[in-house]
Amino acid sequence: MMPRVYNDPIGTGCGMRSLKIRSDSSRLLAFLLAFSSLSLAGNAPAAKITPKTRQEIIHAFSDELVFIRTNFPMGKSGLKLKNGTTTPNGQELQQLMALWGPAAKPGDRARISTIVIKDDHIHFEINGGPVRWKWYQHVHLDAGVSAQEISPGDPSANARGSYVDLYFDKYVPDLTGPELKQLLRPVFDFDSKTGVEAYLETVSPQVRDAIKNHHVLVGMNHDMVLYAKGRAPRKVRERADDVEYEEWIYGEPPQDVDFVRFVGDEVVRVETMKVDGQKIVRVDKEVDLGTTVAKQTERPATAPTLRRPGEEMPQSSPANPSTMPPVAPPAPPSGPGSDPGPQMEVATPATN
DSSP, X not given: OOOOOTTSOOOHHHHHHHHHHHHHHHHHHHHHHHHHHHHHHHHSOOOBOOHHHXXXXXXXXXXXXXXXXXXXXXXXXXXXXXXXXXXXXHHHHHHHHHHHOEEEOTTOEEEEEEEEEOSSEEEEEETTOSOOOOGGGGOEEEOSSOEEEOOOOOGGGGOOOEEEEEEOSSSOBOOOHHHHHHHTTTTEESSOSSHHHHHHTTSOHHHHHHHHTTOOOTTOOHHHHHHHHOSOSEEEEEEEXXXXXXXXXXXXXXXXXXXXXXXTTEEEEEEEEOTTSOEEXXXXXXXXXXXXXXXXXXXXXXXXXXXXXXXXXXXXXXXXXXXXXXXXXXXXXXXXXXXXXXXXXXXXXXXX
């Protein structure tokens, strides 16, 4: 066999195969370049919001009526919304609601009163915004007879609303109206026609079905019972086992009568008296909302005190009465022309 020489001419078949390989490589390279360009375009950061979009958002969302999907506390604290999560939430939000009261609750209708677009978030105020105290609200005029407070006609001074700040990673991007509504979905409902529809969207399917069937579950809160049964014709406050409770009574004989018992904001017992005399009682929790029942606790044994260690209060024990002598009242001055002035009676502790 003759050795192959590298500068020998190549046959026709080999040339066609090499051209085909180069053509396939070119197409593969073009495909990879196109795919990489599309990937870079998809990962490209969104453009910042433009002045035109700012005006459109403020014009479209100002004075817009929405239904509330979460609790808004009153006072100076509002909500922060980022990546679909609101803060504060859970127990912290419940404490703010108990401390300041609700500005709006799920199912309530509210008005977006103010919109402010800042660098990395959009500020939405509802129902006039939070409480704002101005320096002149604490000014009093003393006319010598009575003090009078200066109360200027500022509608924002009596605001009883709240706010939510919609935060973004670095800056507010250029958004369309539907995109912004979707981002605000955890707090605002723009699509529901009634408050009941908006409220039902915020609860679990189990609670939703119970409300539609006008059925009360153990573990519901006040709002859920109101949507399920309406306002109770009768309410009774009682105390049992050192726990205060409130009972809502629905129905009148000869119909079924429901007794819904609340401890705090949670249903702990449902008793139904049937027409035929049968009594049905449910106390096991049927729905868990993550709330805790408020119970009264006894005073701890180590309550704060001003006494020193080992010191007892006077007459705290009959077997060990206090040895401190009683304080006698001061003797009135003697002598002619002396004015004793007003006398003050001092009560002396009784001795055993």
